[in-house]
Amino acid sequence: MNPVENKxxxxxxxxxxxxxxxxxxxxxLWNSHPRVFLPIEDKGEALCxxxxxxxxxxxxxxxxxxx
Numbered sequence: 001m002n003p004v005e006n007k008x009x010x011x012x013x014x015x016x017x018x019x020x021x022x023x024x025x026x027x028x029l030w031n032s033h034p035r036v037f038l039p040i041e042d043k044g045e046a047l048c049x050x051x052x053x054x055x056x057x058x059x060x061x062x063x064x065x066x067x
Contacts (some may be wrong), residue, residue, distance in 0.1 A: 009053045013040070022048040022055070036060045 013020055020040045023032040033050035040061040041062040046055050 009051075011053055011055050012058050013055050018062060020046065021056055022051065024052055030042045 011024070016055075017024065018041070019037055021035050021037045023035065023050065036050060038046035038048060038055060040055055040057055044057045044062070047053070048055070
C-alpha cells in the first residue's frame with residue numbers, strides 16, 4: 001500500500017461552501033460515498049465519517065453577518 005494514497009486530506013472551506021457536505025461539488029463522483037452534511041460552524045472543523053477528509057473553516061468564515 002502506498003502511504004501517500006492513504007494520507008488524510010485536509011480541505012479549507014469558506015462561506016460559499018456552507019452548508020458543508022461531503023463529497024463537495026466538483027469532486028469525483030465515480031468512487032464517492034453518500035452525501036453527508038457536516039456541522040462545521042460551531043467548532044471550525046469537521047471530519048467526514050465516510051472518507052476521513054478533514055474540513056476546516058477559513059478565517060472569518062461561518063460567522064453571522066451584521067448589516
